[in-house]
Amino acid sequence: MSEQSLTKKNRPYVCGLDAAVDVIDGKWKVLILWALHDQPRRFGETKRLLPGISEKVLAQQLRELEADGVVHREVYDEVPPKVEYSLTDSGLALNAALGPLGAWGTRRMTELGIPYPSPAHRAAY
Template sequence: MATVRRPGSYHCGIDAAMDVIGGKWKVLILWALDERACRFGELRRLVSGVTEKVLASHLRELEEDGIVHREVYDEVPPRVEYSLTPLGVLLNEALAPLGAWGRDVIGGVMEVVGGGGDRADPED
């Protein structure tokens, strides 16, 4: 497993996880790689809006953290594919409930009422 990129101690598991997946694009990269391995250009199309520089940087960080595997094929022209490692698959499985929560909120199943954190009953 890769060494910790950023110095300092974590306060909890969420803090450590957010260190790995923090930012706008990393979870979208993980989502795109969930189905199959992809080449850089495929990932760029799947994660619309990300720049080449940011995508390359995030892929490098995810690779350093042991989440993404980079496979270079000895071909002409060279071919590089990115896929999830077993640790990356576990991370995606851990993110699945968060994704379900987001779909529910976007779909209107759950509403935050006022500022008190109460939620509407989905049956109403």
């Protein structure tokens, strides 16, 4: 078995869904992808879109998404330093694949009588 066929959990993938979940595993990664869906964002801007996430966790999750090739980190040579995060082509494709899941979740919220978030937060899906 080659090193590339192992997941982060050091076992082979069972199927394509297993490979996808390996990338989005965790409470915040899907929401980070959602926050970056339409434009590059700076760290603080991303954090404001995700109430409840700590700076430490956001930084860790962004690093993991970058290592997985779905988020691009752009560092600008400015003072003060400026860093923006955006989705790679792979990240855009992953976000598109998550769209139907978001639509299902919206229908589920309606079925359960759960009010929608603000219009700005609904825009992604």
